[in-house]
Amino acid sequence: GQQLNQSPQSMFIQEGEDVSMNCTSSSIFNTWLWYKQDPGEGPVLLIALYKAGELTSNGRLTAQFGITRKDSFLNISASIPSDVGIYFCAGQNYGGSQGNLIFGKGTKLSVKP
């Protein structure tokens, strides 16, 4: 099925460093979402973006909805060990509810303490 292109696939960073990951698509979305999934758990919503160009923060996390509606990025500032996990971007098509999401393949984040 269709998936978003998410990069990088994985990254190792030192505690305290800033992290950046992004997601691109050939399709336009009207909503971009960023989720985090810990081992043995389901994805948990971090940030939701509803307008092109929108920049939204949630604590140390900042995400932006690309102006073309085909991309989004997520930044994590001053990473800590509990930031470890897999981060997914997801896009919602026009006319769909949030239940009909298209996910990227994820960015696996590992932090060295």
Place this chain on the structure above:
Amino acid sequence: ETGVTQSPTHLIKTRGQQVTLRCSSQSGHNTVSWYQQALGQGPQFIFQYYREEENGRGNFPPRFSGLQFPNYSSELNVNALELDDSALYLCASERGIAGANVLTFGAGSRLTVL
């Protein structure tokens, strides 16, 4: 309010068998969606149920079917299991079907097909 709960958490089946996975929605949520997450991949949308009727379906064959009950709990049924059906199956609930609702995921049921 309670979250989304799924059962069983793990199960093993053999090729050709049938499986039923269950999901209890978060309190107040009347819409449920099911996703399949293969190892190393992002979740893929299977289908959504709203008020006990299918309200959208992804690219999955008819042997994947579902039910939603009056209390908004849900089942995912998969017939004639294939090896590639091995995955984590996630249930997610939301209130209504308008956009801008928060989708709450359960922890999933991990299915292994041998």
